[in-house]
Amino acid sequence: QSVLTQPPSVSAAPGQKISISCSGSTSDIGRNYVSWYQHLPGTAPKLLIYENNKRPSGIPDRFSGSKSGTSATLGITGLQTGDEGDYYCGAWDTSLSGGRFGGGTKLTVL
Amino acid sequence: EVQLVESGGALVQPGGSLRLSCVASGFTFSNYGINWVRQAPGQGLEWVSSIDGSSVIILHADCVKGRFTISRDNAKNSVFLQMDSLRAEDTALYYCARGPFHNLDVWGQGTTVTVSS
Numbered sequence: 001q002s003v004l005t006q007p008p009s010v011s012a013a014p015g016q017k018i019s020i021s022c023s024g025s026t027s028d029i030g031r032n033y034v035s036w037y038q039h040l041p042g043t044a045p046k047l048l049i050y051e052n053n054k055r056p057s058g059i060p061d062r063f064s065g066s067k068s069g070t071s072a073t074l075g076i077t078g079l080q081t082g083d084e085g086d087y088y089c090g091a092w093d094t095s096l097s098g099g100r101f102g103g104g105t106k107l108t109v110l
Numbered sequence: 111e112v113q114l115v116e117s118g119g120a121l122v123q124p125g126g127s128l129r130l131s132c133v134a135s136g137f138t139f140s141n142y143g144i145n146w147v148r149q150a151p152g153q154g155l156e157w158v159s160s161i162d163g164s165s166v167i168i169l170h171a172d173c174v175k176g177r178f179t180i181s182r183d184n185a186k187n188s189v190f191l192q193m194d195s196l197r198a199e200d201t202a203l204y205y206c207a208r209g210p211f212h213n214l215d216v217w218g219q220g221t222t223v224t225v226s227s
Contacts (some may be wrong), residue, residue: 086154101154101156
């Protein structure tokens with residue numbers, strides 16, 4: 001069972017912007033970094049955001065991350081059809097000494 | 111090119127064993143921790159195990175503790191996942207990923223484990 005809570009799905013039209021929330025607790029998001037991953041069909045997961053709000057080289061600034069307390073948010077602007085897929089947040093859980101992912105959010109670009 | 115390649119997945123009966131391998135190339139392997147992450151059919155990502163660059167810090171998820179063992183051989187640029195007492199619920203696509211958990215920046219394409227009689 002996922003400890004981090006994400007909405008199951010989100011949708012918007014091309015060119016629009018969306019945000020995906022990730023809710024946790026004081027033992028995971030509250031005291032550790034959050035990362036975000038894009039998982040497109042038939043491919044390996046791809047790191048989009050690390051350490052709450054940093055983008056790896058090659059990730060466009062259409063993608064952004066933020067964290068406040070025990071919650072985090074992924075923002076995507078200028079939606080493209082190629083953005084369709086599943087998005088996961090992740091954070092270390094200090095009390096369990098283990099990694100935790102959210103349940104995933106399916107993004108549909110209408 | 112920085113790359114991770116998994117292998118070893120197969121169809122195995124409940125109670126059986128498998129050893130997954132993850133071979134790295136394109137970077138100084140011993141400087142990085144490696145994680146195993148799995149995705150069961152129709153489900154989300156699930157962290158399984160992690161090992162640091164020196165094999166000092168080794169951690170496993172509660173659901174596999176006592177059954178799975180992660181190890182590495184830096185001379186061979188390889189990480190292994192020994193999976194014993196396999197259960198149907200271990201059926202999944204298993205990925206290896208580089209880095210600390212908060213920065214899994216390189217992923218392999220995955221290897222499929224199916225536990226069924």
